[in-house]
Amino acid sequence: MQGFPVGSPEPWTELVAFLDGTQRYEVMAYAGASPVVVAEIAAAVLERRDRQLHVAIVARRRLVLARPDVIKELGDAIDGLEAVTLDEEGPAHPVRDFQLARREIDAARGRLEVELGHRYRAGSTAWLLIDGTLSESPQWATDPRMIGIAKSHATLPFVGPDLERYLRLPAGHRSPVFQPPGHEVAPVYSWGLRLWPWEGKDLLHGLIRVEACAATETVDQADQISRWLLAERAPVSTPDPRWDRLLYGIRAVEEYLRASGER
Secondary structure, three states: OOOEEOOOOOOOOOOEEEEEEEEEEEEEEEEOOEEEEEEEEEEEEEEEEOOEEEEEEEEEEEEEEEOHHHHHHHHHHHOOOEEEEOOOOOOOOHHHHHHHHHHHHHHHHHHHHHHHHHHHHHHOOOEEEEEOOHHHOHHHHOOOOEEEEEOOOOOOOOOHHHHHHHHOOOOOEEOOOEOOOOOOOOOEEEEEEEOOOOOOOOOOOOEEEEEEEOOHHHHHHHHHHHHHHHHOEOOOOOOOOOHHHOEHHHHHHHHHHHHHHOO
């Protein structure tokens, strides 16, 4: 494990788009001890043309989540909402059922993002950056013009001294390209990239993991893609606590979905 300087940031010269999703939810009521949760999930692709971001495609869905017998009792009261039944194994429990609802919402949002990604790709060959992992879809994992940006580091790719060197990558440096474990169904190539200096912060500050298709071209393009991504860093002035790992275009998708959803 060693770090490689990727060079100075370079603006993306080709058409590029950004895909992300949002979710909002709250407990509407309780049926006995079990919560009835209402949620809105949304996803969008923003495409950058002439330095301006334009909405290419957007979708929203409103859900109601509860145990099957509760969904049945609600009847016409939930017309217009997509009913999602929760696992009713075991007695009702307010905390357990709410956690089940949150997992279902996360999964539904992921499916919506994949659906929009496929719809966008059916009509465009632009570079498409997603907030998350390409393994969400086998088609994504083999797409040579899709890039996944993982901000979470729940699983780290190295151990021992190699892990220490990985976590101490200087700003503007990347790790070697590797194949992360656990992606057997949709294998990808990946590398760590430090967007901002970590000194004086913590070891994960400014560190993202980039995913691209498992092809020789990905290895050849790793430095170029990294320079493009460095140019996409979110402004330091953003109040988002995740600013050090955000890309400007992906953040813009989130802001658009939240602003349009509040109208």
